[in-house]
Amino acid sequence: MTRHRILLLPGDGIGPEVTAAARQCLEAVAAGFDLSFAFDEAPVGGAGIEACGEPLPAETLHRARTSDAVLLGAVGGPAWDAAPRRPEAGLLALRRGLGLFANLRPVKVFEGLEDLSPLKRDRVVGADLLIVRELTGGLYFGEKREGEYEAFDGCAYTREEVERIARVAFEAAGQRRGRVTSVDKANVLATSRLWRRTVEDHAQAWPEIALDHLYVDAAAMTLVTQPARFDVVLTENLFGDILSDEAAVIAGSIGLLGSASLGAGGPGVFEPVHGSAPDLAGRDIANPAGAIASAALLLRHGLGLPGPAQALDAALADTLRAGVRTLDLGGVTSCTRFAASVCERLDRADRLADRKAVEAGMVWTG
Ligand SMILES: NC(=O)C1=CN([C@@H]2O[C@H](COP(=O)(O)OP(=O)(O)OC[C@H]3O[C@@H](n4cnc5c(N)ncnc54)[C@H](O)[C@@H]3O)[C@@H](O)[C@H]2O)C=CC1
Ligand SMILES: CC(C)CC(=O)C(=O)O
Numbered sequence: 001m002t003r004h005r006i007l008l009l010p011g012d013g014i015g016p017e018v019t020a021a022a023r024q025c026l027e028a029v030a031a032g033f034d035l036s037f038a039f040d041e042a043p044v045g046g047a048g049i050e051a052c053g054e055p056l057p058a059e060t061l062h063r064a065r066t067s068d069a070v071l072l073g074a075v076g077g078p079a080w081d082a083a084p085r086r087p088e089a090g091l092l093a094l095r096r097g098l099g100l101f102a103n104l105r106p107v108k109v110f111e112g113l114e115d116l117s118p119l120k121r122d123r124v125v126g127a128d129l130l131i132v133r134e135l136t137g138g139l140y141f142g143e144k145r146e147g148e149y150e151a152f153d154g155c156a157y158t159r160e161e162v163e164r165i166a167r168v169a170f171e172a173a174g175q176r177r178g179r180v181t182s183v184d185k186a187n188v189l190a191t192s193r194l195w196r197r198t199v200e201d202h203a204q205a206w207p208e209i210a211l212d213h214l215y216v217d218a219a220a221m222t223l224v225t226q227p228a229r230f231d232v233v234l235t236e237n238l239f240g241d242i243l244s245d246e247a248a249v250i251a252g253s254i255g256l257l258g259s260a261s262l263g264a265g266g267p268g269v270f271e272p273v274h275g276s277a278p279d280l281a282g283r284d285i286a287n288p289a290g291a292i293a294s295a296a297l298l299l300r301h302g303l304g305l306p307g308p309a310q311a312l313d314a315a316l317a318d319t320l321r322a323g324v325r326t327l328d329l330g331g332v333t334s335c336t337r338f339a340a341s342v343c344e345r346l347d348r349a350d351r352l353a354d355r356k357a358v359e360a361g362m363v364w365t366g
């Protein structure tokens with residue numbers, strides 16, 4: 001039996017709580033599908049600074065590189081706000097170190113949560129989009145200078161960087177509803193004009209995919225006024241970061257969103273979209289759904305196990321449909337109890353997924 005090596009990077013704040021919840025679900029999946037997962041754990045972010053003086057200790061990066069997939073919680077918090085090296089730098093270094101240029105952030109409205117969003121119900125029902133965010137270029141990785149009276153952040157993109165993320169977006173659209181909306185600020189930024197030209201050229205090879213462009217300011221508005229208009233949203237690092245938090249409004253809580261960060265074949269990093277939520281940390285009240293959704297993405301994209309991924313997605317959806325809700329969803333269920341509910345439902349969800357699991361060569365044995 002293949003032993004899949006999963007590295008856990010819990011990080012800071014609620015990171016350890018939601019990562020433990022997601023691990024519990026992965027263990028339940030492993031038991032049900034007769035899979036073998038070997039979990040390892042290493043410090044990153046503030047935890048890395050505390051343990052080794054570095055937000056990304058060399059040993060953590062080494063263990064990430066030699067794993068099959070990485071499940072990360074979140075990094076950062078007020079304790080390190082004045083630190084010379086911030087926890088967030090560890091996350092960026094991990095993404096760069098593993099070459100994870102593509103960040104997939106699915107956004108949908110779970111059945112039973114249609115009234116959670118402050119947006120009108122008829123706007124959010126049917127919304128189902130995928131943000132494809134470029135993850136290792138742009139402002140976050142440009143030249144930086146920080147002085148007392150002047151600071152500088154450089155933004156650079158190459159044609160090759162835009163092309164490879166465009167390919168991911170067009171491929172995803174081909175498996176979804178066939179539409180890519182590329183978001184830039186080409187009326188002002190040179191990098192955005194390169195982005196738009198490159199995406200236009202790339203689209204020539206995909207005549208079956210409908211491509212349109214929006215400036216990021218208009219995209220921010222349209223995302224909440226007509227969310228169902230979007231299928232795949234292709235955008236650069238900074239815009240994707242901001243738009244994905246905004247898109248959480250469609251789902252109803254940022255605690256619900258998971259993500260997959262993928263490169264050219266090595267291990268991917270799977271992490272919720274939210275941050276370390278210091279206001280919730282240590283109280284067992286965070287919503288672990290985003291981390292659990294990330295674990296499902298890990299199964300699908302990180303380990304190539306679509307049957308088990310589908311089972312975990314189904315158990316999560318079933319849990320939410322049944323009204324099990326953490327505080328952010330208007331409920332009282334704790335983080336640990338929510339995870340236990342997903343595990344309890346895995347059996348049923350797996351039976352529902354049986355046909356797909358069998359197709360994928362994975363049979364439920366629990
Ligand atoms: N990927 C990562 O590791 C990220 C780290 N951060 C870091 O996290 C720290 C806090 O940043 P914020 O801007 O406050 O963003 P945040 O995402 O941690 O929190 C924003 C709001 O969402 C709520 N929230 C977040 N996750 C939740 C969950 N699972 N369940 C229920 N509610 C949840 C929080 O309580 C807060 O009200 C900062 O140090 C920031 O740099 C922020 C974003 C991403
Ligand atoms: C802390 C940032 C670097 C990460 C972030 O906000 C994100 O990737 O969504």
Ligand SMILES: [Mg+2]
Pocket residue numbers: 241242245273
């Ligand atoms: Mg973010």
